[in-house]
Amino acid sequence: MMGLKGSGLRSLLICVTLWTGPSSALFGHANRRPNIVLVLTDDLDVLIGGLNPLSKTKKLIGDAGMTFTNAFVASPLCCPSRASILTGKYPHNHHVVNNTLEGNCSSRAWQKSEEPHAFPALLKAYGGYQTFFAGKYLNQYGRADAGGVEHVPPGWSYWFALERNSKYYNYTMSVNGKPQKHGADYSRDYLTDVLANVSLDFLQYKSSYQPFFMMVSTPAPHSPWTAAPQYQDRFNTTKAPRDPNFNIHGANKHWLIRQAKTPMTNSSVQFLDEAFRKRWQTLLSVDDLVEKIVKKLEVRGELDNTYIFFTSDNGYHTGQFSLPLDKRQLYEFDIKVPLMVRGPNIKPNQTSQMLVANIDLGPTILDIAGYNVNKTQMDGMSFLPIMEGRLNSSGWRSDILVEYEGEGSEVSDPACPLLGPGVSECFPDCVCEDSYNNTYACVRTVAPSADLQYCEFDDNEVFVEVYNVTADPYQLTNIAKTIDQEVLEKMNHRLMMLQSCSGQTCRTPGVYDPRYKFDPRQLFPPHSWRPSRLSQRMK
Structure with a gap:
């Protein structure tokens, strides 16, 4: 099986199995607190067809639970958005403003002020949850001048994190603070599949006596858009959608949009169409990952007691207002993201138009675990009552902040x-x-x-x-x-x-x-x- 080299994961999970976590009045006392899985993709849009390749994911999570049609990010860029997910805070409160170390992305200041209060740390310290992380963390994670891969954020029982930004081959992982290098052999190194198999190992060898939280953060569909070999011939005739805002001049918009050249050159359009196809190809491996995790939970008899979240750190654009490829903009295609959740007490085939944001993920997960969210300094709100049908729009927010x-x-x-x-x-x-x-x-x-x-x-x-x-x-x-x-x-x-x-x-x-x-x-x-x-x- 592709995954960790050697027996490091199994050895660690034996130790985890022997550990019994603390209890606290901050958490409820239900005998079987639910398990929680968060699958976080990288640059997955919802408005330009990003969910189209994910048929199994939509069936296994969306159709089995609730799909949110108004889910937004607090900032349309990887590091600030991921910081908002972990802390439940807007960027002006967690102080991560962009993807640079100078912008506080995985800086020592971030590590000191915010990581100890991130929701996984609360789950582990006060709730006795086993916590597992696999994949991309923050864009500058692993830099030597910010602790290197030896730095393991507090709150994680098992840590399998990518050094720096998304890659598919030739990368380094931090395995509980020790570097593990990977090459370019598909059967051993293709990162999305490595994450899938490490996740399956965790589910197999974790303790059966404690609830768990598992966060799997895939590289796809982020550049360099390297698909698995078996998927590299898929979607060969697909093009980026030609919506009304495709390849037009943003005459009444801010300077950065006005400077774009309209119409785009043929070579630019060909490039973005090719990138669009490759993005979809990489997502087929994410679809496989989700299917494997759901099936493993089902085989182990844990699916009915597990919440599974599927979302993205930001949206994406391919030619909208003549901007070729990226995120960072204030428009719907960059700030709106997919969000699907299944779990106990969530009826299948539901759609919610309520306004939710990624700052709500932490409070919601803590609420599921029985934690008193009012004890935190999080800016977000738990949308668990929405998923359980206990709250309507009159008791919910009507606006959120987006900042960049x-x-x-x-x-x-x-x-x-x-x-x-x-x-x-x-x-x-x-x-x-x-x-x-x-x-x-x-x-x-x-x-x-x-x-x-x-x-x-x-x-x-x-x-x-x-x-x-x-x-x-x-x-x-x-x-x-x-x-x-x-x-x-x-x-x-x-x-x-x-x-x-x-x-x-x-x-x-x-x-x-x-x-x-x-x-x-x-x-x-x-x-x-x-x-x-x-x-x-x-x-």
């Missing part, structure tokens, strides 16, 4: 000197996917009477974008200059409240909640948000 701090270079790209400094992720035709001034904060509102997005940029233009997503699902028209002024002021006020919130104050009523109280005397000066270094920088 752009990345750029201090010097001009030699291939694109006319753009000047401050841009990054540039393609050969000098279309760039990120820049310092791609720094924004948004209120995303989903309520019975409104489906809106309001965003402010920290740039010299003090740019604002507003979309009525009901009338304009592809976000073609920025209505910031035509929307009712009172609505604009309320959304601005709500943005200021969310940008300064922490813990319980992040869960206060939103603009379209009847409990919301708007006092114009408390209104911040319009467009006063200045979250970062950007006011001293370029455009």
Whole structure:
């Protein structure tokens, strides 16, 4: 079986089996607390067909439980989003702002201030859960100047983590703090399959006397989009969807979108179509992974007592508004993600339109385990009552915060000197996917009477974008200059409240909640948000 080399996993699991975890009044006292599995994909979209290759996953999780159609991320980039999942906090509270070490991605400051309070640490320390991690953790994990692969975050009984960013071959894993190198042999090294088999080993050899939490974080469908050999000829005629926002100019949008070249060159379109196909090909191995885990749980008689979550760290775009390939943008294709959950007391074939975010995953998992979420400083809310049918929209939030701090270079790209400094992720035709001034904060509102997005940029233009997503699902028209002024002021006020919130104050009523109280005397000066270094920088 492909998986760990030697008997390290089995030896560790024997030790885990002999360990009995502590109990606490913070947790419930049910005799059989449920098990929990979280499958986290990397860059999996929901709006441009990302779920299409995952037929088994949709059947085994979505059809067997609840699918959320309004699931969003707090930041549309890997490291800030993953930090939000682990901590249950918005980026302005966990302070991971981008994928760099300087942006606090897996930095020593993160390790000291946030990792001890992440939800897996609470599950293990107070609930006696066996905790298992396999796959990509944070983009800068394993750097020598941040502890190397010897650093194992608190809260994990078993740790099998990828050094740095997603790969499929030729990578290094941290196995409980010891490096393990992998090469380019499919049968031994293809990472998605390695993760599947290590997960099956855990399920086979773990203790049967304690509940477990298992987090499996796949590299797919992140670049370099290397499919397993048996799937490399699939979807050969598939192309990226030509939705109304494909390959058009974003004339009424912020600077980074306006700088894209429209129409895209034929070579750019061919490249993104090829990448789209390869993304789907890599997902077929993820589909196999999910099937193997579900079947293993079923064979062991544990499936009926196990919650299984399936989601992504951010969405993705392939040609929308003439941006070739990436994430990072405020639009639905980058901030909306798949979320499916099955488990005890969740009826099959359900769909929920309630507004949930990845900051809710930690509180929900702790709630499932019986932990008193009010004892934490998490910004998110447990959506367990939604899944169990105990809560309707009148008792739930109507808006969330999305925030991102752009990345750029201090010097001009030699291939694109006319753009000047401050841009990054540039393609050969000098279309760039990120820049310092791609720094924004948004209120995303989903309520019975409104489906809106309001965003402010920290740039010299003090740019604002507003979309009525009901009338304009592809976000073609920025209505910031035509929307009712009172609505604009309320959304601005709500943005200021969310940008300064922490813990319980992040869960206060939103603009379209009847409990919301708007006092114009408390209104911040319009467009006063200045979250970062950007006011001293370029455009």
